[in-house]
Amino acid sequence: MVRTQRAADIAGGMFLCLLGIGVVLASLRIAGSPDVRLHPRTLPLILGWIIAAAGVILAAQAWRFRGENRIIKWPDRPGMVRVCVTLLSLTVYLALMESLGLPLSTTLYIGFLMWYLGRYRLLWAAALGLVSGATVYIVFIRLLQLSFPAGPLAR
Numbered sequence: 001m002v003r004t005q006r007a008a009d010i011a012g013g014m015f016l017c018l019l020g021i022g023v024v025l026a027s028l029r030i031a032g033s034p035d036v037r038l039h040p041r042t043l044p045l046i047l048g049w050i051i052a053a054a055g056v057i058l059a060a061q062a063w064r065f066r067g068e069n070r071i072i073k074w075p076d077r078p079g080m081v082r083v084c085v086t087l088l089s090l091t092v093y094l095a096l097m098e099s100l101g102l103p104l105s106t107t108l109y110i111g112f113l114m115w116y117l118g119r120y121r122l123l124w125a126a127a128l129g130l131v132s133g134a135t136v137y138i139v140f141i142r143l144l145q146l147s148f149p150a151g152p153l154a155r
Helices: 005-027 042-064 077-100 102-118 122-143
Strands: none
Touching: 005 042, 077 102, 102 122
């Protein structure tokens, strides 16, 4: 088990680098269509390279760090509950994305996490969720015309 911040940063950086490379390799298999303006693999390819580069930078900075090595305090029971609820909500978000579409599922996901983790009032969290969902719809579906599921908004 990783007990120091330096070791955690090196391990996390290596994981992010491998994840980014995996995303890049997977995105190279995405077939394109001649009738779209932006190739469907463009966004995953860019994100994969950014994730891989961020992982390399994180691991390299941790490797070169020569200061005091901080001990990691692992979460207590309430902290573990928050981590588990966050992971469960991410799973629900991904499961609902196909049926509800990216904008609506993003609205629910961001609104819930802002309320649950941020301790915002429900109205403020809902407003932030709506802004996030609208931004996703405008940027990714309307402007970039990426092939994300639009859900009921497609009709």
